[in-house]
Amino acid sequence: MFNFDELFDRKNTNSLKWDQFKDRLKMQYNLEDASDILPMWVADMDFSIPKVVSDAIKERLDHPIFGYSYVSDECKNAIVSWYNRRHDWHIEPNTLMFHQGVVPALATIFETFTAPGDKICISTPVYPPFFNIPKAQKLEVVECNLELSDDSMKFDFSALEEQFKSGVKVYVLCSPHNPGGVVWTREDLEQLVQLCIKYDVLLVSDEIHADIVFDGFKHIPTLTVKDADKAKIITCIAPTKTFNIAGIHAAIMVVPDNELRAKLNADKQAHGRDDLNVLAAAGVQAAYEKGDDWVDAMIAYVSNNMDVVVQELNQLEGIKVSKPQSTYLIWIDYRETGLSESEMMHRLLEKGRLAIEPGTKYSEAGRGFLRMNVACPLETVKDGIERFKKALV
Numbered sequence: 001m002f003n004f005d006e007l008f009d010r011k012n013t014n015s016l017k018w019d020q021f022k023d024r025l026k027m028q029y030n031l032e033d034a035s036d037i038l039p040m041w042v043a044d045m046d047f048s049i050p051k052v053v054s055d056a057i058k059e060r061l062d063h064p065i066f067g068y069s070y071v072s073d074e075c076k077n078a079i080v081s082w083y084n085r086r087h088d089w090h091i092e093p094n095t096l097m098f099h100q101g102v103v104p105a106l107a108t109i110f111e112t113f114t115a116p117g118d119k120i121c122i123s124t125p126v127y128p129p130f131f132n133i134p135k136a137q138k139l140e141v142v143e144c145n146l147e148l149s150d151d152s153m154k155f156d157f158s159a160l161e162e163q164f165k166s167g168v169k170v171y172v173l174c175s176p177h178n179p180g181g182v183v184w185t186r187e188d189l190e191q192l193v194q195l196c197i198k199y200d201v202l203l204v205s206d207e208i209h210a211d212i213v214f215d216g217f218k219h220i221p222t223l224t225v226k227d228a229d230k231a232k233i234i235t236c237i238a239p240t241k242t243f244n245i246a247g248i249h250a251a252i253m254v255v256p257d258n259e260l261r262a263k264l265n266a267d268k269q270a271h272g273r274d275d276l277n278v279l280a281a282a283g284v285q286a287a288y289e290k291g292d293d294w295v296d297a298m299i300a301y302v303s304n305n306m307d308v309v310v311q312e313l314n315q316l317e318g319i320k321v322s323k324p325q326s327t328y329l330i331w332i333d334y335r336e337t338g339l340s341e342s343e344m345m346h347r348l349l350e351k352g353r354l355a356i357e358p359g360t361k362y363s364e365a366g367r368g369f370l371r372m373n374v375a376c377p378l379e380t381v382k383d384g385i386e387r388f389k390k391a392l393v
Contacts, residue, residue: 002294004047004301005377017042021355029349039355040384043178043329045244045375050294053243056286057279069278071098078288079252083237086292087210089221095256097264098275100249102208102236103129109234109253110137110170112267113202113260118169123155125359125366127178127206142168145365146180151322153180157191164199171196173205176212176219179331179362179371181324183217189225197231202260205235208251211242211295213326214303223254234260241327242295243287244375250280298375302328305374305381312385316392328375332356335368337392344370344391352391354384 010018021041022034048054076093083089099105106129110120116138122130124143131141144160146153164171173192176183196203205222213219222228223235238251255261276284306323309330313321318337321330334344341358348354348370356373359366374381 002297004298005379006048007377007379008046008048010046017044025349025355029345031349034349034355037349037353037355038380038384038387040373040376040380041355041357041371043241043327043373043375044246045298045328046377046380047244047298047375049244050287050291052290052294053245053283053286056282060279060282066278069281071275071281072285075276075281075285078285082288083221087219087221087224089224091254092256095254095261097253097255097261097268099236099251099253099273101240101246102206102238102251103133105236105251105253106130106172106204106206107133107137108264108267108271108273109202109204110134110139112263114139114169119167120170120172121160121163121168121201122172123160123174124364125179125362125369126172126174128361130172130174130206131363142166143363143365146177148365152325153177153182155188155192157195160192161195161199164195164201168199168201170202170204173203173222175205175207175222176209176326178209178327179329179357179359179366179369181327181329181331183213183219183325186220186225189220189222190227193222193225193227193231193233196233197227200232202232202234205233207235208238208241209327210237212299212302212328214299214306214323217325219326223256229256232257232260234264239284239287239291243283243291245283245287248277248280248283250276250284301378302375305376305378306330308378308381309372309374309385313388316389319392328373330372330374332370332372333368334370341367347391348388351393352387352389354387354391356384 017039021039025034080091083091119140119142120134121142123146134141142163144163147156210219235254240246310321310323313319320333345358357371359369
């Protein structure tokens with residue numbers, strides 16, 4: 001029904017993943033040529049978007065006028081229905097606030113609820129904007145390392161509470177976790193919520209990867225756990241990772257608390273920020289109304305890709321990799337190779353001609369790891385595996 005094996009040439013399409021990365025790599029790693037390097041780094045897919053989404057955008061394009069627009073009730077209801085049927089989460093439409101992306105939404109939240117010098121706490125290793133944006137806003141970033149086991153990551157709640165005691169204003173949660181691919185349990189989330197209540201910490205939950213979860217695991221929306229209504233919680237969601245539509249710039253903040261929502265609306269007014277553009281709204285509505293079958297098929301395909309990568313890379317000396325519980329990103333442990341990060345990256349780029357992410361991009365806690373994106377045709381995955389092997393010869 002869906003052909004995820006189809007190869008698309010994304011070169012010369014102004015693709016961050018396939019075009020712009022070459023100049024960055026040449027500068028960062030002093031490479032003479034990056035033209036033949038295979039990119040398996042940034043988190044977007046090499047699959048065509050669902051036809052129902054492109055058809056909806058084309059249909060809107062057929063109307064020749066693109067005046068001022070707003071997000072319709074039908075679009076909002078599509079979002080609500082999706083999260084209700086796929087995540088058992090009933091969202092009131094009036095709690096939805098739109099933004100151009102989860103990362104800009106995080107920046108808005110930090111700006112609205114903190115002042116320079118305030119403390120923001122994150123559990124590392126984690127997605128870089130969690131610490132880059134607060135630092136740019138002159139906030140103090142407090143890192144609390146996750147406990148790394150052979151096949152997963154866990155919260156150190158005792159250490160986290162000690163950080164909260166120091167006067168943390170905001171805690172940013174990545175759920176499911178990027179780069180670890182962990183689906184946090186209800187117990188984890190309840191314990192986290194209780195800490196936030198106890199120390200009056202605003203909990204910001206980035207749930208952009210919530211839809212990409214593998215068999216045996218279930219994403220629990222933070223706003224659905226016990227006592228969530230007693231905490232200050234803002235959840236960020238988006239269809240962009242799920243449907244490979246990051247380029248249309250669409251995200252949603254779910255803000256049940258009236259006071260928090262009022263402050264965010266005031267910030268929106270202060271910046272003259274608008275809601276989704278007319279094409280983004282059409283795509284978002286179609287994705288959430290008609291995208292179930294495509295997502296289910298994509299998850300099954302990516303799951304098989306991961307099985308192949310795990311089987312092949314675990315045969316390499318010094319390499320350990322476990323299948324993640326979610327996302328299309330694999331977290332590779334190379335610590336037992338004895339290679340430094342600079343040595344590993346040199347081997348991957350110079351010998352393997354493969355671009356994947358170094359672990360320290362996700363903080364110092366990620367040293368000794370790599371992040372690999374396998375949301376691509378199996379042929380590309382197999383090419384990446386062979387390049388990885390060549391790098392270690």
